[in-house]
Amino acid sequence: MAELHYTKDHEWVSIDGQVATVGITQFAADQLGDIVYVDLPAAGSAVASGTVVGEVESTKSVGELFAPVDGTVVESNDAVVSTPELVNSDPQGEGWLIKVEFTELPELLTEEQYKELIA
Amino acid sequence: MTDLDRTSPLHDTHVAAGASFTDFAGWRMPVRYTSDLAEHHAVRTEAGIFDISHMANLRVEGAGAAAFLDAALTVNASAMLPGAARYALILTETGGIIDDLIVYRLDETLFHVVANAGNRFAVVAALQERLGDADATLTDETEGTAIVAVQGPAAQAILGDAGFGDAAALRYYSVRAVNGALVARTGYTGEDGFELYVPPAEASALWSALVAAGQPHGLVPAGLAARDTLRLEAGMPLYGHELSLDVLPAQAGLARVAPPKGKEADFVGRAAVEAGPPAGSRVLVGLVAEGRRAGRVGYPVLSGDTVVGEITSGALSPTLGHPIAMAFVDPEVAALGTPLFLDVRGSRIPAVVTDLPFYKRKA
Numbered sequence: 459m460a461e462l463h464y465t466k467d468h469e470w471v472s473i474d475g476q477v478a479t480v481g482i483t484q485f486a487a488d489q490l491g492d493i494v495y496v497d498l499p500a501a502g503s504a505v506a507s508g509t510v511v512g513e514v515e516s517t518k519s520v521g522e523l524f525a526p527v528d529g530t531v532v533e534s535n536d537a538v539v540s541t542p543e544l545v546n547s548d549p550q551g552e553g554w555l556i557k558v559e560f561t562e563l564p565e566l567l568t569e570e571q572y573k574e575l576i577a
Numbered sequence: 578m579t580d581l582d583r584t585s586p587l588h589d590t591h592v593a594a595g596a597s598f599t600d601f602a603g604w605r606m607p608v609r610y611t612s613d614l615a616e617h618h619a620v621r622t623e624a625g626i627f628d629i630s631h632m633a634n635l636r637v638e639g640a641g642a643a644a645f646l647d648a649a650l651t652v653n654a655s656a657m658l659p660g661a662a663r664y665a666l667i668l669t670e671t672g673g674i675i676d677d678l679i680v681y682r683l684d685e686t687l688f689h690v691v692a693n694a695g696n697r698f699a700v701v702a703a704l705q706e707r708l709g710d711a712d713a714t715l716t717d718e719t720e721g722t723a724i725v726a727v728q729g730p731a732a733q734a735i736l737g738d739a740g741f742g743d744a745a746a747l748r749y750y751s752v753r754a755v756n757g758a759l760v761a762r763t764g765y766t767g768e769d770g771f772e773l774y775v776p777p778a779e780a781s782a783l784w785s786a787l788v789a790a791g792q793p794h795g796l797v798p799a800g801l802a803a804r805d806t807l808r809l810e811a812g813m814p815l816y817g818h819e820l821s822l823d824v825l826p827a828q829a830g831l832a833r834v835a836p837p838k839g840k841e842a843d844f845v846g847r848a849a850v851e852a853g854p855p856a857g858s859r860v861l862v863g864l865v866a867e868g869r870r871a872g873r874v875g876y877p878v879l880s881g882d883t884v885v886g887e888i889t890s891g892a893l894s895p896t897l898g899h900p901i902a903m904a905f906v907d908p909e910v911a912a913l914g915t916p917l918f919l920d921v922r923g924s925r926i927p928a929v930v931t932d933l934p935f936y937k938r939k940a
Contacts, residue, residue, distance in 0.1 A: 488597070491802060492614040494893045495869040513922075515871065517613045517892055518802050520922075542869075546612075 464572035467524045470550055471566055478527050478558045482514060485576045487549040490516040493542045498523070498534035498556055505531060507564055512555065514545060529560035585630040586723045586777035590784055594798055601801060602695035604631035609800040616803035617895040620766050623795030624729030626787055627804055629772070630780065633697035634722040635690040635704070641712030642688050644842075646680065649707040651826070651850075653840035657682040662750040662763055666826055666835050667692075667700055668846025672854075673822035674829070676700050677814065679763060681752045689752075689759070689774070691724075693816045707845060723780035727787055728770030728807075730938075731794035736760070736771055739790035744771055758783065765804060767811025768938055809890050809901065812863060812934030818874060818889040819861055819903055825854040828905070829861045830933065859886060859905035863935055864917065866928040869893055871900040872919035878904050879918040879925065885910045888919065894935060900926070901935045 460474040468486035472479040487493065495515040505511045505525035512523035512534075534556045538544045545553040567575065583604045585591070591598070596607035607628065609616060619625050637646060646654035652665035661682050667675045676696035681689040692700040697719060704715050727735055736744045743755045744762070749769075752761040757775070764770035775783050788796065805815070814820050819829050826835035827850065835850050866872070871893045878886035886906030894901045902919065910917060915930040 491609060492612050494614075495871075497870075515869075515893075517617075517806055517895065518608075520873065 462569065463566035464569065465524070465526050465566060466575060467526075468576075469524065469526055471526045473563065476559055476561070477532060478529070478560055478563075479554050480523075480526055480556050480558060481554040482521065482523070482545065482549055483572070484549050486521065487546050487553070490514065490521050491518050492516055493545045496538045496542045496545065496555070498539060499531050501531050501533055503531045505529060505558060514555075523555060525558065526566065527558055527560040527564060528562065529558040531556050532559045533557040583631070585628050586780040587628045587630060587725075587784055590781055591628065591798075596798070596800065599801060601631060602693070604694055606631055607798070607800040609802045610798045613800070613802040613806065614895050616797055616799035617806050619795060619797045620729045620768055620799060620803065620807055621896055622730065624727060624731040624735055624770075624791055625766075625797055625799030625803065626784070626791060627726040627728065627799050628724070628784070629726050630723040630777075631694040632719075632724055633692040633694060633700065634718045634724075634774070635692065635701065636716040636718050637688040637690060637704075637713055638686060638716070639711070639713035640686055642686055643682075645708065645711040645713040646688060647840075647842040648844050649704055650678065650680065651835040651837070651840075651844060651846070652680050653837050653842070654680065654682065654688065655842070656839065659684045660751050660753055662752050662761055663837070664834055666831065667703055668826070668835065668844075668850065669822060670845060670849065672825045672846045672849030674816075674820045674824055674826065675703055675822065676816055677820055679761075681761060683752070683759075696816060721776060723775055723777045724772055725775070725780065725783055725787065726764055726770060726772045727791070727796070728764045728766040729768050729796070731791070731796065732768070732770040735787060735791040735794050735796055738794075739786045741771075741773075747771075765813055766807035767813070767934060767936055768807075806892050806895055809892055809903070810894055810896055810934065810936035812903070814861075814903075815890060825858070826850055828854050828858055857908060860908055860911045861889070861903055862906050862911050863931045863933040864888075864902045864904055864919065864928040865931045865935065866900040866902075866919060866926050868900065868926065870921050870924070870926055872902045872921055872926065872928070876922075877920040878906055878928075879920055880910050885917065891919075896936050900928075902928070903933070906930070
């Protein structure tokens with residue numbers, strides 16, 4: 459059973475062993491509106507926690523994707539690149555963005571803490 | 578001005594409809610109800626209903642009203658017949674744009690002027706100052722007016738079904754009283770459509786009647802997000818983006834209204850617009866690109882490695898499926914077909930100068 463965490467940048471992080479699956483939250487997807495373009499780092503890219511590694515663009519605005527952990531991208535979701543609306547319809551499922559293999563897990567928000575943040 | 582968080586007389590209706598709101602020029606207005614794209618497409622193919630009650634409504638009345646507006650605005654008010662609507666500008670002495678306006682002539686001595694919400698007080702102040710001893714009065718009726726726009730190919734049928742059948746007789750850019758409302762065949766979407774002006778107390782009943790009549794025609798409530806992509810596709814300028822105090826009308830492609838053909842009266846800014854912008858001034862162009870990455874307001878426009886302009890509005894066009902933008906560029910690179918680049922957060926996206934509007938409805 460994967461554990462679900464959140465970040466203050468409105469991303470969710472699902473931890474399974476040493477791999478973090480990352481996406482944007484329902485709240486973030488709703489705020490952006492219709493998502494029309496997603497740019498993700500390629501598999502093999504090294505990413506550093508807190509840095510911008512991709513973009514999620516809606517008709518109205520541009521959201522940045524921050525790496526929530528230090529590590530290496532092991533997979534990025536080709537389905538959302540070709541069908542960006544998946545991020546709106548299922549942001550915490552089929553609309554996942556990247557999987558990152560990490561060595562150390564930084565402190566992330568719990569669901570309760572995240573709910574408080576967006577309340 | 579500090580009057581933030583004004584709400585429309587239709588606010589509760591929008592809340593009940595599940596709208597998301599945005600702050601726009603001090604007003605809390607619906608940005609979308611369900612989806613920007615769905616609302617945009619509905620207006621292009623069927624119809625959308627918009628609340629634009631944030632816009633400023635000014636009444637100019639008196640025997641000298643036409644002459645006053647002739648002198649204060651670019652519009653040839655004296656030449657307008659009752660029932661006519663005109664797009665107009667209010668300029669500074671040096672030709673800078675204070676706002677863009679719609680001027681309606683309701684009868685010989687009565688005009689209704691619609692200004693942008695964000696420029697309400699600037700326009701009122703400028704008009705007040707220009708009033709001098711003219712035989713006319715200026716009244717700010719913004720709080721006393723709600724505006725509902727129905728836009729899209731089904732708009733005329735919807736108005737007919739909602740009891741505004743007489744609106745069908747309106748030509749584009751004209752206005753008349755129908756069924757207790759002031760109905761104008763104007764809009765900001767590039768589609769056929771109407772704007773209805775009513776007292777705030779009647780707004781909610783009007784909205785409900787139009788929504789009910791529109792249901793079989795595919796009418797949906799549409800927010801400011803869709804309104805922005807619609808007007809951008811239609812090549813319509815937005816104050817603060819394409820228009821400002823630093824922009825002369827000719828730079829924004831608006832020489833045709835400043836002044837309109839045949840206007841002889843002097844007006845504030847006339848000498849400056851006749852002298853024209855300084856040589857080398859940037860001009861507004863349309864840019865189209867391929868792919869899905871849009872250039873957005875403030876992004877640089879490049880020719881080779883040289884910055885030659887800046888985007889004023891840009892989006893992935895929902896109707897056309899590719900990025901579009903309006904930008905001010907150096908005159909040397911403004912010719913149709915000129916290949917340029919958009920600097921999209923460090924990536925160079927190839928773009929080409931194109932004619933405005935990007936989208937034109939079929940007649």
